[in-house]
Amino acid sequence: MIESSGLITILDAAVADGAGTSIYVGDYDRIFLQLGSADDTGAANATINFVGSLSNTAPTFSAARSVSNHFEYIDVIDLEDGASIDGDTGIAFAAANDFRNLEVNFGGLKWINAVVSSWVDGQITLKVYGVTH
Amino acid sequence: MINNSGLLNIFAAKGATGTGVAHRFEDYNKIFFKFGSASSANLTVKFQISFSNEQPDFSASQSVSNHWDYVDVIDAQSGSSIDGDTGVALTGTDDFRLFEINAGGAVWVCATITARSAGTLTLDTYGVTY
Numbered sequence: 566m567i568e569s570s571g572l573i574t575i576l577d578a579a580v581a582d583g584a585g586t587s588i589y590v591g592d593y594d595r596i597f598l599q600l601g602s603a604d605d606t607g608a609a610n611a612t613i614n615f616v617g618s619l620s621n622t623a624p625t626f627s628a629a630r631s632v633s634n635h636f637e638y639i640d641v642i643d644l645e646d647g648a649s650i651d652g653d654t655g656i657a658f659a660a661a662n663d664f665r666n667l668e669v670n671f672g673g674l675k676w677i678n679a680v681v682s683s684w685v686d687g688q689i690t691l692k693v694y695g696v697t698h
Numbered sequence: 699m700i701n702n703s704g705l706l707n708i709f710a711a712k713g714a715t716g717t718g719v720a721h722r723f724e725d726y727n728k729i730f731f732k733f734g735s736a737s738s739a740n741l742t743v744k745f746q747i748s749f750s751n752e753q754p755d756f757s758a759s760q761s762v763s764n765h766w767d768y769v770d771v772i773d774a775q776s777g778s779s780i781d782g783d784t785g786v787a788l789t790g791t792d793d794f795r796l797f798e799i800n801a802g803g804a805v806w807v808c809a810t811i812t813a814r815s816a817g818t819l820t821l822d823t824y825g826v827t828y
Binding site: 591592593594617618619620621630631632635636637638639640642649651652653670671672673674697 | 700702704705711728730732734735736772773774775776777794795796798820822824826828
């Protein structure tokens with residue numbers, strides 16, 4: 566029987582560098598991301614890196630990684646073309662809004678989040694959807 | 699319904715070569731590793747599995763009666779495959795990684811540290827069936 570998380574917001578029209586809201590996805594076999602941007606003063610110009618953890622409690626994704634604050638930058642698959650997007654690279658908006666569907670390339674994570682960096686403009690919205698069929 | 703092992707420790711800040719604690723994982727079809735080092739680690743880690751009924755001696759030589767092999771893992775950061783015979787080598791820079799065994803269904807899971815000259819490694823494993 567299907568079990569899903571529904572859409573849960575990680576970044577809600579974010580307009581600054583920083584991490585979003587950490588979401589527990591440990592109950593779901595497949596994890597999808599819905600990424601979209603809108604104009605702030607102008608179109609999106611920022612980089613988004615997806616981060617995940619197997620730790621029992623959510624790490625501080627905005628802090629440095631360590632043995633006790635363990636997380637990793639996560640590879641995702643772009644559902645538009647099937648391409649793999651390296652976790653260290655993430656997705657860069659270059660003064661153009663975009664709307665993407667992605668799948669986390671590592672089913673089994675307990676925690677998911679995203680980090681905005683190099684923000685110049687735009688409102689970044691990211692939601693996660695977990696599902697087990 | 700989800701069934702998981704919780705995080706089980708293989709190495710706890712281990713600062714020497716050697717084989718870690720083996721765990722029985724046959725109840726899980728997906729198996730992961732949580733890998734973190736400290737103190738500028740310089741070492742190599744190789745992941746091991748077995749389908750034997752009884753726990754093999756992962757620190758001893760492979761044989762028909764002591765059957766295990768190194769296992770390929772998938773790097774969560776890149777999606778790339780890391781050959782079991784190669785393992786993961788740190789060369790003085792600490793790292794924090796997540797891996798998935800590229801052979802879910804293994805009965806036993808373990809890991810061995812080789813070629814260590816500095817630092818410590820903490821390694822946990824996590825099995826899950828959805």
